[in-house]
Amino acid sequence: MKKLDTHQHMKTPVVAARSVGTRVLRSEDPRLLTGRGEFIADIDVPRQLHVAFVRSPVAHARITNLDLSAIRDAEGVALAWSGKDVAPFCEGLVGEMAVEGCFPTTMPLLAGDEVLYVGEPVAVVVADSRYAAEDACELIDWDFEELPAVTNADAAAAGGPVANPQLPDNIGLNGGASFGNVSEAFDQADQVVAGRFYTCRVSAAPMETRGVIADYEWSSKALRLWSNTQMPHYLKYMLTAYLGFPEQNVEVITPDTGGGFGMKAHVYPEEMLLPLLAREVGRPVKWIEDRRENLIAGAHAHEQYVDIAYALDADGKITGVRTHALGDGGAYHLPPWSMAVEPWCAAVMTPTGIYDVPAAEYTYKAAATNKTPVGAYRGVGYMAGTFARECLADDAARALGLSPFDFRRHNVVREFPWTNPQGIVYQEGSWLQTIDALEEMVDYPAFLRRQAELREQGRYIGLGLSCFVESSGESTATSLEHGLGDVYHDTATVRLNPNGTANVTIGLSAQGQGLATTMAQMAADTLGIKVEDVSVQTARSTSHAYGSGTIGSRGAVVAGGAVARAADVVREKVRQVAAHMLEASTDDIELVDGLASVKGVADASLSIADVATAIYFDLDSWPEDFEPTLEATQAYDPSQAMFSNGGHAILVELDAETGFVRFEKIFSVEDCGTVINPNIVEGQIRGGVLQGIGASVFEELSYDESGQILTTTFLDYGLPTMDVAPPFEIHHLETPSSHSASGVKGMGESGLIAAPAAVLNAVNDALSPFGVVLRDLPLTPEKVLGAMSGAKAATGSAEGP
Amino acid sequence: MKPPKFRYVAPRTLDDAIEHLASDPDAKVLSGGQSLMPLLAMRLAAPSILVDLQHVPGLDGIEDQGTSVLIGARVTHREIERSSVIAERLPILSSAVVHIAHPQIRSRGTFGGSTAHADPSGEWPTILLAVGATMHAVGPRGRRTIGADDFFVGPFTSTLAEDEILTHVSVPTTRTAWSFQEAAVKKGDYGLALVAATGTPRDGVLLDPRVTVGAAVGSVRRLAEVERLLAEAPLTEAVADEAAVTAAASIDPISDIHGNSEYRRKLVASLVRRAVRELTNGA
Structure with a gap:
């Protein structure tokens, strides 16, 4: 394993918490909640034209004829391109993961001779209006010869018909590793519990769909690209690397964005095409994805089968774990995360969880299918892996006759730092306390009594538990420690103004997380000023601070670290001048609560505002050789992987007449180290858990055997709504990180990572009188009612005791 | 998800509406748009003319007629939800209306539109058949009434002729x-x-x-x-x-x-x- 040296930009200052930890109201809300946000669809560029795509109606076919002449002749059409027209500018986007056993693909911007999934862009039309563009799309003249559609990951991985000719074995990723003596653990096991768990294909379904506007000015070779991407700097890099636009003249603009959840953390063919179209037609071009396109062609997510087995000794301790993750990757690797990240993360990052398992073995495989490419979605890989592990933990508890709390407590890691079999170091955690806290919150004995009473009345309630460990603050160190080679860093700029207020710019685009609020808190405490005196600009343009992307639960950690480091540089300037003005040593100056004070000396203080004013306007206040830049840009990247932890207990009731799952209450425990803002952390928990409820019960992107997608509107793709959202009880534990700024850890993905396991465990608990255990998502009314009828669910791998 | 081209007319009288509807075999009535607008946006329907009933007088109102309640085709689901006459005389409609989509959609969608659409999942068709309602229609050949048993004949299919407009529904109140x-x-x-x-x-x-x-x-x-x-x-x-x-x-x-x-x-x-x-x- 490559170790990372600790660099200067990995050290963060120690500051007194004032606004950090408090429920500061989100500064974004008055604007966003009253309709004053400006989203990409709100933006109109003078002289703009509109773009629509012709997408493949079939899963797999060879195109034998493609004629765009009727489209080109249609009213209002400025340009129409097929794959042949765009290939000279860009052969396609190479997708792969930097790990052994990954086989890359090149995804054309528009399909070449073959279409590989329903929804793949085949032609693009630029016209006066979106109406005219869509009218013209209907005039496409084409013939294709249908080829066998590969729609099942198991069948694909076993060989047979080829989904994508670039991957002749249908394998986009194949690998594995073993740590500790796994064979011995299983050979000598008192018993082995094993199961195959399926997380269905879902969509992140952000409230705002994707959108791109491109404006190219030939005279200056300047490209402005509006995109609601989570990775504006990466997109900017790709525009130069793939399309040759001069980097110094490229600006990626990210307006207000209505949710990303990973779907917008990719670079898509549409984002690469728009700049080429704008250059070709000499006018700005705009494409707003409609909901049908978003469900068909935005990255799909989470579909995988995880086979997992625990070896248990006679004491009920887990002595070894074997995991095999098989992802259904779709037709291509979608850069940068690829179809590899889902099974790789599940296999590599999740099998031990909170459990003290001495030996672990895993394999991971991504199978190519004729379905939409799978990408990142909140808890990528972590969700499926946690789902398998935590549901297997309940299977093990049942096999041992232990309560789910007792089995977990029996196996939990109790001493830190703990090194897992792979050599990953977990510096700190409240893993045991999480189990204890949840058991107390749900009042388990009372629950058991109520469950028994209700069963007498023919009512079935169940309680499901799920504990998680979440890799957070995605960093170079995290990547290296897990055998990857991704390098990250972010910058922030902090400026102290003459009246003692501050402006902060960060390199992360925001999709609704409240980064402008939390980063103001981080800056305020570092500078010693009030949070309302700080204004934060999240990345609205690549012209400002640099960022590696709002991904991997890294926003608060990484932007927070960069803000703290930049603010610390400014703080040092203030301390130097305050020391001079107070005739004290710089080392003795503290900046807290708006004052620059001499440590231990009562009344020896100045307001920070007065010091700032003096730096700008009063030469006499300056110490010798003082340099008055009150603006600093600093980078940050965590020096080692960090892990937050927690758990959820979910209480459900099953309707014996309809098979509906009703959610009664969610109990959540979260330990993300120092909590910057409880409101925001709790919002992340509620939203993430709701998405987990969706992915468990209501949502599935369905395909038929011919590879046709059946869920193309919200009529058929069911998102959870407020009326199925139960009340939450949330408990915070705080085990600060040893090395991040203020001890903050990331937590943006934990709700979705852990909730589905709690949902399945709750449903299986409720089903226990029927002798049926379900293992496949989603838990449709049909499956649940089938289970309550004692029958094996028709489509799942349900099994009896 | 933009509709294909269509002509839009908003007649001020029922006679004009019928004339427009009869003028083209692909003309369709628009009455709220709850179902028709998504069909257009998905390009699953491509009518030549949309005849919007929103300015046609005489299609509104909920009238208690003793043994029945006469409901105008342009009455919205929301109006039914809030009507004291309905709550008192036809509580089955009040109990069902909250199942229809969400408040915003109920404010646009109409009783007559949903009835004529004859969606097999529709609350109104299911109930109107169960209460034995009578549909009142008008077309180029004059007025006629159609009993619920003869009205709903298949999925998205009623016996309303293509050039007829559903004006009212008479719902009996005797089935308590x-x-x-x-x-x-x-x-x-x-x-x-x-x-x-x-x-x-x-x-x-x-x-x-x-x-x-x-x-x-x-x-x-x-x-x-x-x-x-x-x-x-x-x-x-x-x-x-x-x-x-x-x-x-x-x-x-x-x-x-x-x-x-x-x-x-x-x-x-x-x-x-x-x-x-x-x-x-x-x-």
């Missing part, structure tokens, strides 16, 4: 025993199964029971065997169970991604049982 049951995964979703049951209670039995099922069987239809059973027996818990079994045996449910045929059969049985129990309470 009623129940409406809908199983939808979430509020506002299309129901997986709908059941409506009505009758006139007299001396512990139900006169002229009518029981209908929607959504689960691909069209809106009556459950004749269940109706026969209820007409012949006192309403007891045992009869409710028997009605459920009878219903399950007498239908051929659809299968789709939201539930297979076997599941829907069980669901309809459960809803029929619940409905008959409620009738028992009403009687």
Whole structure:
């Protein structure tokens, strides 16, 4: 394993918490909640034209004829391109993961001779209006010869018909590793519990769909690209690397964005095409994805089968774990995360969880299918892996006759730092306390009594538990420690103004997380000023601070670290001048609560505002050789992987007449180290858990055997709504990180990572009188009612005791 | 998701509306747009002319006529939800209206639009068939009335001619025993199964029971065997169970991604049982 040296930009200052930890109201809300946000669809560029795509109606076919002449002749059409027209500018986007056993693909911007999934862009039309563009799309003249559609990951991985000719074995990723003596653990096991768990294909379904506007000015070779991407700097890099636009003249603009959840953390063919179209037609071009396109062609997510087995000794301790993750990757690797990240993360990052398992073995495989490419979605890989592990933990508890709390407590890691079999170091955690806290919150004995009473009345309630460990603050160190080679860093700029207020710019685009609020808190405490005196600009343009992307639960950690480091540089300037003005040593100056004070000396203080004013306007206040830049840009990247932890207990009731799952209450425990803002952390928990409820019960992107997608509107793709959202009880534990700024850890993905396991465990608990255990998502009314009828669910791998 | 080109007219009189509708075989009535606008946006429909009824007078109002209530075709679901006449005289409509989509959509969608659309999952078709409502239509050949049994003939198909406009629905108020049951995964979703049951209670039995099922069987239809059973027996818990079994045996449910045929059969049985129990309470 490559170790990372600790660099200067990995050290963060120690500051007194004032606004950090408090429920500061989100500064974004008055604007966003009253309709004053400006989203990409709100933006109109003078002289703009509109773009629509012709997408493949079939899963797999060879195109034998493609004629765009009727489209080109249609009213209002400025340009129409097929794959042949765009290939000279860009052969396609190479997708792969930097790990052994990954086989890359090149995804054309528009399909070449073959279409590989329903929804793949085949032609693009630029016209006066979106109406005219869509009218013209209907005039496409084409013939294709249908080829066998590969729609099942198991069948694909076993060989047979080829989904994508670039991957002749249908394998986009194949690998594995073993740590500790796994064979011995299983050979000598008192018993082995094993199961195959399926997380269905879902969509992140952000409230705002994707959108791109491109404006190219030939005279200056300047490209402005509006995109609601989570990775504006990466997109900017790709525009130069793939399309040759001069980097110094490229600006990626990210307006207000209505949710990303990973779907917008990719670079898509549409984002690469728009700049080429704008250059070709000499006018700005705009494409707003409609909901049908978003469900068909935005990255799909989470579909995988995880086979997992625990070896248990006679004491009920887990002595070894074997995991095999098989992802259904779709037709291509979608850069940068690829179809590899889902099974790789599940296999590599999740099998031990909170459990003290001495030996672990895993394999991971991504199978190519004729379905939409799978990408990142909140808890990528972590969700499926946690789902398998935590549901297997309940299977093990049942096999041992232990309560789910007792089995977990029996196996939990109790001493830190703990090194897992792979050599990953977990510096700190409240893993045991999480189990204890949840058991107390749900009042388990009372629950058991109520469950028994209700069963007498023919009512079935169940309680499901799920504990998680979440890799957070995605960093170079995290990547290296897990055998990857991704390098990250972010910058922030902090400026102290003459009246003692501050402006902060960060390199992360925001999709609704409240980064402008939390980063103001981080800056305020570092500078010693009030949070309302700080204004934060999240990345609205690549012209400002640099960022590696709002991904991997890294926003608060990484932007927070960069803000703290930049603010610390400014703080040092203030301390130097305050020391001079107070005739004290710089080392003795503290900046807290708006004052620059001499440590231990009562009344020896100045307001920070007065010091700032003096730096700008009063030469006499300056110490010798003082340099008055009150603006600093600093980078940050965590020096080692960090892990937050927690758990959820979910209480459900099953309707014996309809098979509906009703959610009664969610109990959540979260330990993300120092909590910057409880409101925001709790919002992340509620939203993430709701998405987990969706992915468990209501949502599935369905395909038929011919590879046709059946869920193309919200009529058929069911998102959870407020009326199925139960009340939450949330408990915070705080085990600060040893090395991040203020001890903050990331937590943006934990709700979705852990909730589905709690949902399945709750449903299986409720089903226990029927002798049926379900293992496949989603838990449709049909499956649940089938289970309550004692029958094996028709489509799942349900099994009896 | 932009509609193809169409002509739009907003006539000020019913005669003009009929004239526009009759002028082109592909002309369609627009009355709220709850179902038609999504069909246009998905390009699943491409009418030549949309004849918007919103400015046509005389199609609104909810009028208590004693043994029936006359409901104008342009009355919105929201107006039904808020109507004291409906709440008092036709509580089955009040109990069903909250299952129709969400408040914003209920404010646009109309009673007549949904009835004429004859969606097999529609609350109004299921109920109008169960209460034996009478549809009032007008077209180039004049006015006529159509009984519910002769109106709903298949999925998205009524006996309304292409050049006719539904103007009112007359809903009898004499069926004082009623129940409406809908199983939808979430509020506002299309129901997986709908059941409506009505009758006139007299001396512990139900006169002229009518029981209908929607959504689960691909069209809106009556459950004749269940109706026969209820007409012949006192309403007891045992009869409710028997009605459920009878219903399950007498239908051929659809299968789709939201539930297979076997599941829907069980669901309809459960809803029929619940409905008959409620009738028992009403009687």
